[in-house]
Amino acid sequence: MVSNNQLFHLFLFLCFFQITCLHAQLCTQEQTSALLQFKQQFSFNNDADYGYCDSVGILSYPKMESWKEGSDCCSWDGVECDNKTSQVIGLDLSCSWLNGTIHPNSTIFHYFPHLQSLNLAFNYFGMSPISSEFSRFTRLTHLNLSGFSFSGKVPIEVSFLSKLVSLDLSNNYDLRLEEPGFELLVQNLTKVRELNLCSVNISSVVSNSLLNLTSLTHLDLSSCGLLGKFPDEILHLPHLNKLIIWDNLALTGYFPEFINSSSPLQYLDLSVTNFSGELPDSIGNLKSLKMLDASYCKFYGSIPTSLGNLTEMTDLDIGYNNFTGMLPSSLSNLGNLVLLRVDSNSFSGPFPSLGANLTKLVELDLSNNQLRGPLPSQIIGLPNLTWLSLGDNLINGTIPSWVFSLPALDYFNLSNNKLTGHVKEFKSTHLTVVDLSNNNLHGRFPSSTFKLVNLSSLLLSSNNFNGELDMLCHAISLQILVLSSNSFNGSIPQCLGNFSIYLSVLDLQKNNFSDIIPDTFVKENSFETINLDSNGFEGANTKIFRELQNATSARPWT
C-alpha cells in the first residue's frame, strides 16, 4: 500500500523534476540577444505576404511580438530549442509580417550553428538576393524561403547544405538558378525529399542526376523554363507522391510504362509542356493517382480502358491534346471524379455512358471534339455539377430534362451542335453563362431565364427561338446578350439602355422585334458592340440609333 504521505512526496519529486526540465529549456543569453537583434531588422506589415497566407488558410500574425528581453527565448513563438542542450534548433517565422532585408552581417547567421529547420516563407525581404551566409547552417534539414520576397541569383552555397531534406524556394518571382546551380544542387542534396523550385528561373536542361534523388516525395519544377528531355524514369522513383512540372513549354517527355502497381504517385501535373506520345495501358497501375493534369501537351492516341481502374482519381484533365477514338465507358468507374476535362481533342463516337457513378462531378468539359448522337436520356444525381460544357461537337436529338434539372449549374454551354427541340425552364438559379448558339432549337425561350440575377452571358444566336424580352430587366448582371438570327418578337424593353451598367455586347439582329429603339439607349452606357439590324422596324435608320452607333464606335477599345 502506498500512503498519502508517500504520494505527496512523489508529487513533490515530480514537480521538482518538471521544474528542472523547464529550467533546462532556458536559452543562452547569447542566443536571446542575437534573436532580439534579428527582430530589430524588421518592421511588421500585415500585407508583407500580399494576403497569401490567409488565402490558403495559414494563420498570419507577427510571431516576433512575443519576443521580449528577460523571458526565455525557448518559449517564444516560432522558436524551438533542443530539450537537452537548449540550443535553438528551429525557427518558424513563416507568415509573420516581417518586412526588411536579411543582410550578410545579420546575427541570425552567427549564433545558431545548431539550427536544423528555418522557415521564413511569406514575409517580405525587399526582393533582396538570398545571402550566401545561409550555407553556415550546416545542420539544416529544412529550409523554406518561399514567398514574394527574394530576387537575383540563388547563391551556389545553398548546394553545400547537403543534409537538406526539404528545400522550398518557390514563388520568388525573380529568382535565378544559373548553371551549374541546378546540377550542383541536385548532385549534393542526396537526402532531399521535398524540392520546390516553382517559378525559379532555371532555363537549362533537366539534370539526369535527379534520378539519384531516390528519397524524393514531392518535386515541383513548374514555371522553371526547363529545356530538353525530362528523365521520365523519375516517375518510377519509389517514394514519389507529387510531381508538378507544368508550364515548361520547351520540356519534352513521355509517359513511361508502369510495371509496378505499388507506385505511391498521387499528383501528376505535366500540363503546358511539350510532353507527347500515348498514354500507356500500364497507367492503370498507378492505383494511388488522384490528380492527373496532362492538358495543353502533345499527347495523342486513344485513352486506355485501364484508366477506369484509377478509382481514387478526383481530377482528370487531358484537354487540349490530340487524343482520338472513343471515350472508354470504364470512365464510369471513377466514382470520385470531381473534375473531368477532355475538351479540345478529337474524340469521336457517341457521348460516353457515364452511368450513375459520377455523382461527385463539379465540372464536366467534353467540348470541341467530334462526339455525335444524342445525349443520354437519363443521368441521375449530379447535385454539384456547376460546369457543363459540351459545345462544338456533333450532338443531335433533343436536350433531355435532366440537363435543365441540374440544381447547381453555373456555366452551361451546348453551342455549335445539332440539337433540336425545346428548351425547358432551368432549375438552377446560379446560372451565369448560357450558350446554346448554332443549333436547331426552337419554340418559346423560357422567360424565367431572364430573371436570373447572376446571368452575365446569354447566347442563343442561330436557332429558331421565339418569345418576348419583357422579363429581361431582371437580369441585372447581364454583360453579353446575343439573340441574333432567331424569331424573338415584341418590343425592345425600355430598360435595356440603362439597366445593366455592364452590358457591353447587344446583338439582336435578324429577329422580329417590332418596336423602335428606346431613347434610354443613348444615355451613358458600356456598349462595345451593338447590332439591331434586320428586324421588323426602321429602327436602324433612326437618328437615335445613329447617335448610339456613333457613341459606341467612338470608344477607344472598339
Ligand SMILES: *[C@@H]1O[C@H](CO)[C@@H](O)[C@H](O)[C@H]1NC(C)=O
Ligand atoms: C515594407 O516597408 C516599406 C517601408 O518601410 C513600405 O514602403 C513597403 O510597402 C512595405 N512592404 C510590404 C510588402 O509591406
Ligand SMILES: *[C@@H]1O[C@H](CO)[C@@H](O)[C@H](O)[C@H]1NC(C)=O
Ligand atoms: C521537447 O519536449 C517537448 C515537450 O515534452 C516535446 O513536445 C518536443 O517534441 C521535444 N522536442 C524535441 C526536439 O525533442
Ligand SMILES: *[C@@H]1O[C@H](CO)[C@@H](O)[C@H](O)[C@H]1NC(C)=O
Ligand atoms: C549590416 O550591413 C548593412 C548593409 O551592408 C549595413 O547597412 C548595416 O549597417 C550593417 N549592420 C551592422 C550592425 O554592421
Ligand SMILES: *[C@@H]1O[C@H](CO)[C@@H](O)[C@H](O)[C@H]1NC(C)=O
Ligand atoms: C556538397 O556539399 C559539401 C558540404 O557538405 C561541399 O563541401 C561540396 O562542395 C558540395 N558540392 C557541391 C557540388 O555543391
Ligand SMILES: *[C@@H]1O[C@H](CO)[C@@H](O)[C@H](O)[C@H]1NC(C)=O
Ligand atoms: C513552406 O512554408 C509554407 C508556409 O508555411 C508552406 O505552405 C509550405 O508548404 C512550406 N514548404 C515546404 C516544402 O514544406
Ligand SMILES: *[C@@H]1O[C@H](CO)[C@@H](O)[C@H](O)[C@H]1NC(C)=O
Ligand atoms: C548518381 O550517383 C552515383 C553514385 O553516387 C554516381 O556515380 C552517378 O554519377 C550519379 N548519377 C547521376 C546521373 O548523377
Ligand SMILES: *[C@@H]1O[C@H](CO)[C@@H](O)[C@H](O)[C@H]1NC(C)=O
Ligand atoms: C495535332 O496533330 C496535328 C497533325 O497530326 C498537328 O498539326 C497539331 O499541331 C496537333 N495538335 C496538338 C495540340 O498537338
Ligand SMILES: *[C@@H]1O[C@H](CO)[C@@H](O)[C@H](O)[C@H]1NC(C)=O
Ligand atoms: C484494369 O483494367 C483492365 C482493363 O479495364 C482490366 O482488364 C484489369 O482487370 C484491371 N485491373 C485491375 C487490377 O483492376
Ligand SMILES: *[C@@H]1O[C@H](CO)[C@@H](O)[C@H](O)[C@H]1NC(C)=O
Ligand atoms: C460504378 O463503379 C463500380 C466500381 O467502382 C462499377 O463496378 C460499376 O459498374 C459502376 N457503375 C456504372 C453504372 O458504371
Ligand SMILES: *[C@@H]1O[C@H](CO)[C@@H](O)[C@H](O)[C@H]1NC(C)=O
Ligand atoms: C456536394 O457538395 C457538398 C458540399 O461541398 C458535399 O457536402 C456533398 O457531399 C457533395 N455531394 C456529392 C454527391 O459529392
Ligand SMILES: *[C@@H]1O[C@H](CO)[C@@H](O)[C@H](O)[C@H]1NC(C)=O
Ligand atoms: C443523330 O445523328 C446520327 C448520325 O450521327 C443519326 O443516325 C441519328 O438518326 C440522328 N438522330 C437524330 C434524332 O437526329
Ligand SMILES: *[C@@H]1O[C@H](CO)[C@@H](O)[C@H](O)[C@H]1NC(C)=O
Ligand atoms: C455620327 O457621326 C458622323 C461623323 O462623325 C456625323 O456626321 C453624324 O452627324 C453623326 N450622327 C449623329 C446622329 O450624331
